[in-house]
Amino acid sequence: MFVISLVLTIVVCTLLSIRTKHLLFAALWLATSNAAVAAFLYALGAHEIAVIELSVGTGLVPVLFVFAVSMMGHLSSVPTTSVSRPLAYSLVGICALLILFSVPSLVSTSPPAFTIGSFSHVLWEDRGLEMLLQIVLIFAGVISILNLLSASRRPAVVRTREDTSAVGDDQREFQREAV
Amino acid sequence: MTLTPFDLGIVAVVALIGIGLYGLMVLRNLVKMIIALQIAAKGAVLALILAGIASNQLNLAQSLAATVILVDTLVAVIGLALAVQLHRTYGTIDLKMLVSRREQPLERPG
Numbered sequence: 001m002f003v004i005s006l007v008l009t010i011v012v013c014t015l016l017s018i019r020t021k022h023l024l025f026a027a028l029w030l031a032t033s034n035a036a037v038a039a040f041l042y043a044l045g046a047h048e049i050a051v052i053e054l055s056v057g058t059g060l061v062p063v064l065f066v067f068a069v070s071m072m073g074h075l076s077s078v079p080t081t082s083v084s085r086p087l088a089y090s091l092v093g094i095c096a097l098l099i100l101f102s103v104p105s106l107v108s109t110s111p112p113a114f115t116i117g118s119f120s121h122v123l124w125e126d127r128g129l130e131m132l133l134q135i136v137l138i139f140a141g142v143i144s145i146l147n148l149l150s151a152s153r154r155p156a157v158v159r160t161r162e163d164t165s166a167v168g169d170d171q172r173e174f175q176r177e178a179v
Numbered sequence: 180m181t182l183t184p185f186d187l188g189i190v191a192v193v194a195l196i197g198i199g200l201y202g203l204m205v206l207r208n209l210v211k212m213i214i215a216l217q218i219a220a221k222g223a224v225l226a227l228i229l230a231g232i233a234s235n236q237l238n239l240a241q242s243l244a245a246t247v248i249l250v251d252t253l254v255a256v257i258g259l260a261l262a263v264q265l266h267r268t269y270g271t272i273d274l275k276m277l278v279s280r281r282e283q284p285l286e287r288p289g
Contacts, residue, residue: 007187011194014218018202023210030214037221040191044184046228049241049248053224056248061217061255068259069210072266083204091204092197099193099226123242134249141253148260 003043009036021076027065034058048119188229195222209262209272213255220251 010033017029034057042050081088117126124131199219206212224244231240266272269280 003184003187004182007191007194010191011198014195014198017214017218018198018206018211023208026211026214030217033218034221037191037195037225040188041225041228044188044228044232046231046237046241046244049224049228049244052245052248056252057221061252064256064259065210065214068263071263072272081205081207085205088201088204092201095200096193096197099196100189103189117238119238119241122238123245126239127242130246134246137249137253141256145256145260148257148264 003040006036006040006043009033010040023069023076024066027062027069030065031058031062034061185229185232188225192222192226192229195219195225207274209265209274210259212274213258213262216258217251217255220247220254223247224251 013029013033013036017026017033020026020029035054038050038054038057041053196219199215199217199222202215202218203212206215224247227240227244227247228237231237262272265277269277271277271280
């Protein structure tokens with residue numbers, strides 16, 4: 001019963017985060033959905049990843065969304081579509097069928113012949129090189145974000161056709177006055 | 180017929196990936212698109228853990244899921260920084276309006 005309620009919470013919160021107009025509310029629904037996913041992972045027995053998911057998905061990511069939305073002002077998204085809804089529904093249905101048809105082959109996989117150590121052994125020794133690459137990736141991400149945010153301090157001017165024609169008129173008037 | 184946690188996990192994976200894909204196709208707001216991407220990535224993490232349970236390799240699946248969470252968070256952070264930058268430059272984060280403003284031709288003054 002607890003697991004069923006968790007799955008229902010995940011589905012409802014993700015739907016609300018997609019459907020709501022206000023971006024702040026969308027971030028809060030996403031945080032609730034991530035918390036439910038973390039609890040579901042814990043119920044499945046994946047305790048370590050549940051803790052990581054709870055701290056990152058419910059702690060860090062919503063704070064980032066709220067920070068970005070507050071920098072842009074309180075925006076609300078207009079409910080418009082870029083792809084027609086029947087096409088989107090049919091593509092999502094095809095993907096769901098593909099996942100469901102691939103499950104029996106996944107379950108019938110035979111267990112591995114070799115034994116695998118604990119989570120920390122797998123993470124820090126078997127996949128040590130990948131962990132180093134992830135640390136490099138984190139530093140690259142931080143540096144790129146700092147570059148992006150520091151570039152935004154310079155005033156950016158978008159010149160449209162009206163702006164350029166106005167600039168041209170001003171220049172012509174200035175030349176006329178100079179003559 | 181009783182549903183095990185594994186079966187319910189499959190339902191959650193299908194729902195998360197389906198809602199994420201639907202959001203990526205239908206939405207035009209950049210922040211909402213990043214939220215949809217996050218939802219789809221959560222479905223992928225859950226699918227990895229379920230695959231680890233099914234193949235009796237839960238520790239390996241957990242370490243791979245940690246990588247997916249890290250990369251997904253980095254993508255969200257960089258996407259949000261780009262959205263903030265686009266909003267400062269063009270005044271909107273609507274995809275269609277951004278494309279229309281980019282396509283406006285510039286004329287030489289004079």
